[in-house]
Amino acid sequence: MKYLGIETQKPKIAIFDFTSCEGCQLQLVNKEETLADFLAAVEVVNFREASSARSDDYDIAFIEGAVSRNDEVKRLTAIREKAKVLVALGTCACFGGVNKLKNEFEMKDINRDVYGKNPKETLWVRSVGEVVKVDLEIPGCPVSKNEVEAIVRHVILGAPFTFPVYPVCVECKQRFTSCLMEKGQLCLGPITRGGCNAPCSVGGTGCWGCRGPATDPNYDSFFAVTADRGFSKEDVAERMGFYGTFQEVQNR
Numbered sequence: 001m002k003y004l005g006i007e008t009q010k011p012k013i014a015i016f017d018f019t020s021c022e023g024c025q026l027q028l029v030n031k032e033e034t035l036a037d038f039l040a041a042v043e044v045v046n047f048r049e050a051s052s053a054r055s056d057d058y059d060i061a062f063i064e065g066a067v068s069r070n071d072e073v074k075r076l077t078a079i080r081e082k083a084k085v086l087v088a089l090g091t092c093a094c095f096g097g098v099n100k101l102k103n104e105f106e107m108k109d110i111n112r113d114v115y116g117k118n119p120k121e122t123l124w125v126r127s128v129g130e131v132v133k134v135d136l137e138i139p140g141c142p143v144s145k146n147e148v149e150a151i152v153r154h155v156i157l158g159a160p161f162t163f164p165v166y167p168v169c170v171e172c173k174q175r176f177t178s179c180l181m182e183k184g185q186l187c188l189g190p191i192t193r194g195g196c197n198a199p200c201s202v203g204g205t206g207c208w209g210c211r212g213p214a215t216d217p218n219y220d221s222f223f224a225v226t227a228d229r230g231f232s233k234e235d236v237a238e239r240m241g242f243y244g245t246f247q248e249v250q251n252r
């Protein structure tokens with residue numbers, strides 16, 4: 001492929017799944033109108049969901065999913081050693097995601113109740129960045145394909161890329177949505193990073209914060225507004241803990 005008339009090298013990319021639903025991988029193959037361009041810009045050498053290619057020779061590793069088993073720790077460490085750039089793909093990889101809900105429970109009893117005499121190994125769930133060094137994070141449950149494509153252009157060509165600094169509310173209002181908080185629904189839109197185009201609040205369900213905190217969110221104001229609307233601290237904390245995206249502020 002050419003950039004400014006200069007032939008550029010196609011980076012070899014590999015996509016690996018860990019503890020996840022594999023929905024972020026699916027996003028990559030879902031947007032058919034740009035799939036051919038995407039595949040022309042990179043050489044896919046490992047992508048279990050979409051290709052039979054298998055190689056350990058890659059430049060960029062995309063990691064989908066959280067880490068919840070010892071074999072995953074070993075596999076991730078080996079990938080980190082090989083990859084020049086390691087990208088955490090999706091909320092599970094960036095924050096632990098819904099998998100981190102498990103950390104609230106005593107797994108010994110649950111393991112016995114579910115698996116009987118064949119208990120499964122399961123560790124305290126961690127994000128990818130809690131196990132190895134991460135170069136780039138793409139949040140979202142699932143990720144936005146537009147954002148993934150922009151980041152691939154950024155990594156391959158040096159094209160500028162920044163995440164939106166504004167919260168989900170901005171995109172919600174751009175889509176002429178009546179605020180759900182005015183209708184008695186809890187919504188994390190005011191403190192959550194935009195870029196998803198507010199599909200949840202536009203669809204009638206308050207935001208659950210899958211993209212993590214917006215830049216410099218005004219938590220004090222958000223807590224005051226939610227208290228004023230009658231939401232309990234417990235309800236707000238439960239919502240903020242769902243994806244594990246607000247742990248920093250929750251642990252303060």
Ligand code: SF4
Pocket residue numbers: 020021022023024025064065089090091092093097098140141142143
């Ligand atoms: S971030 Fe969401 S869509 Fe992506 S793997 Fe995790 S649960 Fe699935």
Ligand code: SF4
Pocket residue numbers: 168169170172173177178179180181187188189190198201206207
């Ligand atoms: S519905 Fe949610 S995202 Fe939309 S404006 Fe209200 S608080 Fe913000």
Ligand code: SF4
Pocket residue numbers: 140141168192193196197198199200201206207208209210211212
């Ligand atoms: S509205 Fe909130 S929960 Fe829904 S996709 Fe956007 S950030 Fe995620």
